[in-house]
Amino acid sequence: VTTKSGAIVVGVGDELLAGRIDDTNARLLSVVLRRAGYPVLRREVVGDDPDAIAVVVGRARADAAVVVVTGGLGPTGDDLTRFGIAKAFGAALRRDATAEATLRDAYARRGRPLPPGSLVQADIPEGFAAAPNARGTAPGLLRAADDGVLLAAPGVPAELEGMLDEILLPILATRPERGTPPKALQITTAGLAEAEIGALLSDLLIRGRDPIAGSYPKSGRVVLTLETFREGADADLALKVDAETIRDRVGSAFVGFGDLKLNEVVVRAAIEKKTTLAVAESLTGGLVSDGVVEVPGASAVFVAGIAAYKDEAKRAVLGVRAETLDAHGAVSEACAREMAEGARRLTGADVALATTGIAGPDGGSIEKPVGTTWFAIADAAGTVANRRVFLGGRAEIRAYARERAFDLLRRRFFGLPLDSAVKDGAGS
Amino acid sequence: VTTKSGAIVVGVGDELLAGRIDDTNARLLSVVLRRAGYPVLRREVVGDDPDAIAVVVGRARADAAVVVVTGGLGPTGDDLTRFGIAKAFGAALRRDATAEATLRDAYARRGRPLPPGSLVQADIPEGFAAAPNARGTAPGLLRAADDGVLLAAPGVPAELEGMLDEILLPILATRPERGTPPKALQITTAGLAEAEIGALLSDLLIRGRDPIAGSYPKSGRVVLTLETFREGADADLALKVDAETIRDRVGSAFVGFGDLKLNEVVVRAAIEKKTTLAVAESLTGGLVSDGVVEVPGASAVFVAGIAAYKDEAKRAVLGVRAETLDAHGAVSEACAREMAEGARRLTGADVALATTGIAGPDGGSIEKPVGTTWFAIADAAGTVANRRVFLGGRAEIRAYARERAFDLLRRRFFGLPLDSAVKDGAGS
Numbered sequence: 001v002t003t004k005s006g007a008i009v010v011g012v013g014d015e016l017l018a019g020r021i022d023d024t025n026a027r028l029l030s031v032v033l034r035r036a037g038y039p040v041l042r043r044e045v046v047g048d049d050p051d052a053i054a055v056v057v058g059r060a061r062a063d064a065a066v067v068v069v070t071g072g073l074g075p076t077g078d079d080l081t082r083f084g085i086a087k088a089f090g091a092a093l094r095r096d097a098t099a100e101a102t103l104r105d106a107y108a109r110r111g112r113p114l115p116p117g118s119l120v121q122a123d124i125p126e127g128f129a130a131a132p133n134a135r136g137t138a139p140g141l142l143r144a145a146d147d148g149v150l151l152a153a154p155g156v157p158a159e160l161e162g163m164l165d166e167i168l169l170p171i172l173a174t175r176p177e178r179g180t181p182p183k184a185l186q187i188t189t190a191g192l193a194e195a196e197i198g199a200l201l202s203d204l205l206i207r208g209r210d211p212i213a214g215s216y217p218k219s220g221r222v223v224l225t226l227e228t229f230r231e232g233a234d235a236d237l238a239l240k241v242d243a244e245t246i247r248d249r250v251g252s253a254f255v256g257f258g259d260l261k262l263n264e265v266v267v268r269a270a271i272e273k274k275t276t277l278a279v280a281e282s283l284t285g286g287l288v289s290d291g292v293v294e295v296p297g298a299s300a301v302f303v304a305g306i307a308a309y310k311d312e313a314k315r316a317v318l319g320v321r322a323e324t325l326d327a328h329g330a331v332s333e334a335c336a337r338e339m340a341e342g343a344r345r346l347t348g349a350d351v352a353l354a355t356t357g358i359a360g361p362d363g364g365s366i367e368k369p370v371g372t373t374w375f376a377i378a379d380a381a382g383t384v385a386n387r388r389v390f391l392g393g394r395a396e397i398r399a400y401a402r403e404r405a406f407d408l409l410r411r412r413f414f415g416l417p418l419d420s421a422v423k424d425g426a427g428s
Numbered sequence: 429v430t431t432k433s434g435a436i437v438v439g440v441g442d443e444l445l446a447g448r449i450d451d452t453n454a455r456l457l458s459v460v461l462r463r464a465g466y467p468v469l470r471r472e473v474v475g476d477d478p479d480a481i482a483v484v485v486g487r488a489r490a491d492a493a494v495v496v497v498t499g500g501l502g503p504t505g506d507d508l509t510r511f512g513i514a515k516a517f518g519a520a521l522r523r524d525a526t527a528e529a530t531l532r533d534a535y536a537r538r539g540r541p542l543p544p545g546s547l548v549q550a551d552i553p554e555g556f557a558a559a560p561n562a563r564g565t566a567p568g569l570l571r572a573a574d575d576g577v578l579l580a581a582p583g584v585p586a587e588l589e590g591m592l593d594e595i596l597l598p599i600l601a602t603r604p605e606r607g608t609p610p611k612a613l614q615i616t617t618a619g620l621a622e623a624e625i626g627a628l629l630s631d632l633l634i635r636g637r638d639p640i641a642g643s644y645p646k647s648g649r650v651v652l653t654l655e656t657f658r659e660g661a662d663a664d665l666a667l668k669v670d671a672e673t674i675r676d677r678v679g680s681a682f683v684g685f686g687d688l689k690l691n692e693v694v695v696r697a698a699i700e701k702k703t704t705l706a707v708a709e710s711l712t713g714g715l716v717s718d719g720v721v722e723v724p725g726a727s728a729v730f731v732a733g734i735a736a737y738k739d740e741a742k743r744a745v746l747g748v749r750a751e752t753l754d755a756h757g758a759v760s761e762a763c764a765r766e767m768a769e770g771a772r773r774l775t776g777a778d779v780a781l782a783t784t785g786i787a788g789p790d791g792g793s794i795e796k797p798v799g800t801t802w803f804a805i806a807d808a809a810g811t812v813a814n815r816r817v818f819l820g821g822r823a824e825i826r827a828y829a830r831e832r833a834f835d836l837l838r839r840r841f842f843g844l845p846l847d848s849a850v851k852d853g854a855g856s
Contacts, residue, residue: 015644017468019458020653023451026473030447040445042480045454045471048642052470076626077633078642109797110817115627135820137623156645158824214448279714279735285721286707286714289735293713296789296822304741307707307717307733309726313775317732347741361724394724 004148005177007038008060011045012053012072012081013155025070025160036169037178038066048072053084057150061088065148065177068168071155073138075118081152082123085141091125099130099139106137135162144171182227183235187246188260189253190221190407191420197222200249204242211242219396220403223259252416262406263291269413270301270351277409278349279305280318280339282330283357283373287402303347308339318342331356331368333385336376344378351379351412355405359394371397375405377412386418432576433605435466436488439473440481440500440509441583453498453588464597465606466494476500481512485578489516493576493605496596499583501566503546509580510551513569519553527558527567534565563590572599610655611663615674616688617681618649618835619848625650628677632670639670647824648831651687680844690834691719697841698729698779705837706777707733708746708767710758711785711801715830731775736767746770759784759796761813764804772806779807779840783833787822799825803833805840814846 009029015021023045030040041064046052053072060067072081086093099122107114121138124130131140131151136159141152149171153163172178189197197215198205201224204213211228226242228235247254255265270277279289289305292298306317311330314320319342320335328334339354357373364370371390376383386408390400411418437457443449451473458468469492474480481500488495500509514521527550535542549566552558559568559579564587569580577599581591600606617625622645626633629652632641639656654670656663675682683693698705707717717733720726734745739758742748747770748763756762767782785801792798799818804811814836818828839846 014642015653017458017471018462019455019468021644022455027447027450030445032447034446040447041475042484043445043471043473047469056470074626074645075623076643077630106819110819112621112624115621115623117627117630118623135824137819158820162821216448281714281717284718285726285730286709286717286719286733286735289709289714289733290712290718290826291714293735293737293787294823294826298713299737302713302735302737304737304745305714305733305735306745307714307721307730307735309721309730309732313732317734317774346745359721395722398718398722 004063004065005038005179006041006064007033007066007068008064009033009040009043010053010056010060010067010069011043011155012048012069012084013045014047014078016045016071017047024157025155028157028161029068029070029164032164032169033066033068033172035181035184036172037181038064038172039179048078048080050080050083050087053081054087057085057088061148061150065175066172067148067150069150069152070160073121073140073152073154075115075121075138079120082120082125082141085128085150085152086125089125089127089143091127093123093125095119096122096124096130096139099124102132102139103137131163131167133159133163134166135159140167142167148177149175180229180231182229183239184228185226185239185243185257186259187224187226187243187257188221188255189224189250190255190262190403190410191253192222192250194222196420197224197250197253201246204245211238213242213246219399220407221255221262251420252411253420255410262403262410264295266406266409266413267292267295267298267301269410271297273413274301275351275413276301276303276349278303278343278347278352279405280343280352280354281305281307282309282314282339282355283359284355284398284401284405285309287398288353288355288405291402291406303349304343306343306346314339318346329368331358331372331374333374333376333387336374336385337378337383340376340378340383351377351409353377353405353409355401357390357397357401359397361394373397373401373404375401375408377408379412384412384418432491432493433466433607434469434492435461435494435496436492437461437468437471438481438484438488438495438497439471439583440476440497440512441473442475442506444473444499445475453583453585456585456589457496457498457592460592460597461494461496461600463609464600465609466492466600467607476506476508478508478511478515481509482515485513485516489576489578493603494600495576495578497578497580498588501549501568501580501582503543503549503566507548510548510553510569513556513578513580514553517553517555517571519555521551521553523547524550524552524558524567527552530558530560530567531565559591559595561587561591562594563587568595570595576605577603608657608659610657611667612656613654613667613671613685614687615652615654615671615685616649616683617652617678618683618690618831618838619681620650620678622650624848625652625678625681629674632673639666641670641674647827648835649683649690679848680839681848683838690831690838692723694834694837694841695720695723695726695729697838699725701841702729703779703841704729704731704777706731706771706775706780707833708771708780708782709733709735710737710742710767710783711787712783712826712829712833713737715826716781716783716833719830719834731777732771734771734774742767746774757796759786759800759802761802761804761815764802764813765806765811768804768806769811779805779837781805781833781837783829785818785825785829787825789822801825801829801832803829803836805836807840812840812846
């Protein structure tokens with residue numbers, strides 16, 4: 001049994017070193033391994049060079065109990081991770097029969113011939129096992145021995161995540177080198193900016209405090225993380241006290257405990273309440289509709305989404321009146337209301353939401369700057385409307401609008417005010 | 429003069445290793461240093477620990493001509509980079525009079541008292557100079573000697589960028605270790621898997637070749653990068669020859685030169701051809717519609733998108749016949765065709781695309797496994813249909829289907845076959 005602890009993360013790829021792609025896997029692994037009791041001691045990125053991979057992997061396994069290598073496991077000539085790892089361990093590569101059968105089967109199911117050279121993905125270093133890849137074709141390489149654990153996984157984020165959940169974490173949970181992870185609790189808020197949250201919680205967001213609070217802005221949401229190294233009931237109590245303080249201070253911006261997605265919160269609430277949904281989108285052009293369909297089980301409540309981008313479509317499909325468009329324009333409270341009401345009428349849904357705004361880069365004015373967005377929600381109780389002006393480029397404006405749409409549905413579903421009140425100086 | 433070349437990038441910070449923030453500096457440095465003639469050989473991230481910093485910095489200066497360290501230069505107790513660097517060089521720290529005066533001046537100008545302990549930022553290792561920070565208070569640490577260059581810069585991206593432009597790059601431009609930056613050319617393909625591309629181009633994707641080709645799979649596309657270290661007209665010719673070879677071999681999968689997004693290619697072509705578009709989506713539920721609206725200028729050609737998720741909506745809004753749904757189900761060629769034709773009729777668009785499939789996790793069968801997706805395109809020339817079976821989770825299946833939809837529109841627009849022919853063993 002080793003006296004090593006912690007983990008080292010190694011990313012492989014010339015495209016990483018050239019700065020062509022972001023190394024999002026390193027951050028994911030940092031979070032996941034830390035929570036599993038293996039704090040990351042070091043991260044490294046090397047190119048597609050078997051010698052360099054061998055040096056870095058050799059160093060990593062000497063320094064840490066767990067090593068995770070990502071990337072370079074595909075079938076092409078610049079996928080060289082298996083050769084570097086084999087070299088680091090002085091192991092020969094041998095063809096794995098199960099991995100070969102799995103590869104052949106994956107192509108057969110798609111009705112495509114197996115490309116020449118792709119069986120290299122079934123070549124596994126001695127002492128390693130082929131780690132099944134539930135979301136792709138390239139298997140991973142796994143070694144779990146007394147002197148440590150090494151997983152080499154594909155660089156494709158979804159495939160890596162699958163291997164972590166299904167293969168690595170169950171192994172790590174049983175190992176003696178496992179440390180005590182901090183106990184953590186997350187809280188999702190929506191409708192307040194990070195700076196507003198920061199002002200409300202300034203006494204909790206102090207370095208060295210335990211529990212320590214951190215705030216991480218995500219599109220349209222702020223996720224707060226509380227972490228404590230206290231143990232047992234003491235830890236739970238400390239987290240609970242701070243969590244209640246936060247819940248109380250953020251008011252209607254409190255979405256729930258955990259890192260919650262607003263579309264999931266809304267669609268699950270609709271499923272539970274047996275409330276059917278429809279969407280009429282201009283600015284967001286399908287993003288809100290997509291956010292509904294993204295949630296498994298959405299088919300029980302989602303009737304239809306209409307992306308009515310041109311004024312003709314708003315009139316012909318949704319029944320927005322020509323006078324409304326003439327008098328107020330498409331980006332107006334009146335148009336948003338008629339879009340929502342039209343979508344509800346057309347689809348027979350219980351609740352219909354509409355968006356209309358200016359995503360830019362052109363089309364803004366002093367009165368209606370780029371980012372101006374009107375929302376409306378029509379339901380049995382009537383129609384409500386709400387306006388926001390989002391900052392950023394076209395993509396950010398549309399992404400914020402999508403999240404705001406779901407936050408408005410959340411607030412409407414749970415009888416909350418459509419806007420969070422910001423109390424000056426509260427909490428400070 | 430050293431025989432070392434290239435650069436190593438070191439990020440310092442517990443918040444990086446805990447995964448609380450993204451290491452955006454590493455990618456920026458990768459791009460900037462490579463363009464300056466110092467390809468990045470390795471990237472490392474370490475925590476706020478002077479011993480670990482000393483080990484990594486010592487290793488980095490032994491392996492590369494240029495080392496850039498970011499983060500850990502501030503005034504608080506966990507800013508320990510200067511101590512780690514001093515240790516790596518066996519150098520004592522001494523107070524720098526100019527740096528001290530600059531710090532005192534910065535606070536005086538803001539009318540704020542100098543916080544206790546902040547003069548540690550003026551402590552510089554012997555053999556280093558204080559690097560002025562035009563955008564913040566903490567100076568950097570700079571050493572430019574015969575055996576290599578080291579810059580330690582703040583982790584704040586704007587401050588780092590300022591120091592790169594104003595201090596590091598002018599020094600690097602004059603050093604003998606400077607390499608020739610590669611000339612590069614990118615090619616986007618769609619409709620062939622990375623392994624299929626790899627098989628077609630196996631003679632080009634070989635380490636050590638010049639130009640060297642690399643392939644990077646992105647959702648629904650494969651982007652190829654050709655790079656050469658040849659110079660002048662020789663470089664241009666070598667890139668052109670290989671590019672033409674690739675273009676010829678991948679056939680209808682060739683999208684264009686550059687890292688091109690399929691939705692942008694399609695919408696720009698529609699704008700140019702003055703062809704109006706409509707979309708009817710089930711599986712993708714708004715993703716394709718969103719992909720159209722994402723492109724600036726889409727309003728000139730996009731009429732409307734209908735996310736008809738439930739069968740009732742397919743019937744009521746798009747006019748899919750009840751007999752079709754009864755006989756074939758919603759995930760069928762017949763339904764896809766009627767959806768596309770219905771959307772074209774409803775919106776009056778020149779071209780309408782439809783998607784219908786099984787995103788999972790439930791709803792699959794042996795005959796129609798999860799991932800089965802039918803596409804149809806209706807235009808003045810008639811209606812065509814196409815089927816794919818995508819692997820992965822719900823999110824991946826829907827994302828692949830979105831990209832495939834745009835690739836089908838691209839192929840239809842440019843008169844290409846809907847599927848790339850895969851020739852067994854071609855190119856190998």
